[in-house]
Amino acid sequence: MGPPQPELSPAGRVNHQWNRLSEPERAVAQYLVTSPPQLVVFATADELGRRTGTSEAVVAGTARRLGYPGLPALKASLGRAAAAPQLGVRLQLAQDLPGAATHLVRDALGRITAFARGLDVAEVGKAVALLGSASRIFCYGWGVNELSARYLALKLTRAGRAAQASGATGYAFADDLADLSPRHAVVAFAPGRVLPELELLVAHTKKTGAGLILVTEHIGEELAGYADVVLRERGSPGSLTAEPLCAMLLADLLVLGGLADGPAVDTYALLTKLRGELREDRP
Missing domain, CATH: 3.40.50.10490 (Glucose-6-phosphate isomerase like protein; domain 1)
Known part of the structure; x- marks a missing residue:
């Protein structure tokens, strides 16, 4: 048995399954992986259906088509993918206080x-x-x-x-x-x-x-x-x-x-x- 394969990201799953998705499922999948994660992880299936012009059932079906047991698992994966880079940046800056101060001010000014x-x-x-x-x-x-x-x-x-x-x-x-x-x-x-x-x-x-x-x-x-x-x-x-x-x-x-x-x-x-x-x- 070979080493365990890394889990595909949500975007990777969409790319892998794209040709197998229906047009409504593609609309949902594209929205899920191109929108800011905070727009997705706190939304209900019904809200996502309205935003993509589909339905709650299509949203849930898309999550399963992408290999998740349901929408909550897909959203959890999106949350992990979004949090990992930020955690890496924070750990790096923790070792460089002057750099951290510069990045902090830039972050605030940008917002x-x-x-x-x-x-x-x-x-x-x-x-x-x-x-x-x-x-x-x-x-x-x-x-x-x-x-x-x-x-x-x-x-x-x-x-x-x-x-x-x-x-x-x-x-x-x-x-x-x-x-x-x-x-x-x-x-x-x-x-x-x-x-x-x-x-x-x-x-x-x-x-x-x-x-x-x-x-x-x-x-x-x-x-x-x-x-x-x-x-x-x-x-x-x-x-x-x-x-x-x-x-x-x-x-x-x-x-x-x-x-x-x-x-x-x-x-x-x-x-x-x-x-x-x-x-x-x-x-």
């Missing part, structure tokens, strides 16, 4: 430049107006996106606005939703995967009459269509810098845009006073 090119200032203006008309603001994000939600809520609070943040999932999330009302504006940071919590948040927000701002890079249009404002966060995750980098820049812009109409001056004066008292010597 910020892409973010600036895709920024729709008119939509940001609509979001600022929606936040300005709300009595309370609820910011939500799960996983690493919770950082963006909590950052925005903190900045809004410092600007004198009533804001809260949540990254809860499961039953605990229902407690956060119970207080929503028409006086609220909701900001949901949802760059990729559609969780049941996001679907519930969108549905309950519209039911209560609250305003909804959806911050996303690629989310199903069926959900985006329910939002009052959609802000496309196009600064795709880099290999070195934090995923929420551009979302936090967008949060800064939302707060900055609303400073003229809010009680920011009084709030910042109070914060300065309180911080000064914390610095005072105590017996």
Whole structure:
């Protein structure tokens, strides 16, 4: 028995099976291996079917035709293929701190430049107006996106606005939703995967009459269509810098845009006073 053969990559499997694929299967296969991995690994079979003009059944069948037991295995393979080069770069840079600093700054600048090119200032203006008309603001994000939600809520609070943040999932999330009302504006940071919590948040927000701002890079249009404002966060995750980098820049812009109409001056004066008292010597 010879040595074990290395597993073919998803792209290699597509090349190997191309002549055996039907036209719909080719459309799916081409999309799977040419799209950014994050667009694929967090998508459902139904979403992939809509994006390729096929169906959930064709997507699942294509995965099996490529030799995978199902779509989850194919997506896992795509994830491994995408992660391996990044891990190699990180290990190499770990031994070269000056080089790491240079690459880190370039990575951040590249993402910020892409973010600036895709920024729709008119939509940001609509979001600022929606936040300005709300009595309370609820910011939500799960996983690493919770950082963006909590950052925005903190900045809004410092600007004198009533804001809260949540990254809860499961039953605990229902407690956060119970207080929503028409006086609220909701900001949901949802760059990729559609969780049941996001679907519930969108549905309950519209039911209560609250305003909804959806911050996303690629989310199903069926959900985006329910939002009052959609802000496309196009600064795709880099290999070195934090995923929420551009979302936090967008949060800064939302707060900055609303400073003229809010009680920011009084709030910042109070914060300065309180911080000064914390610095005072105590017996």
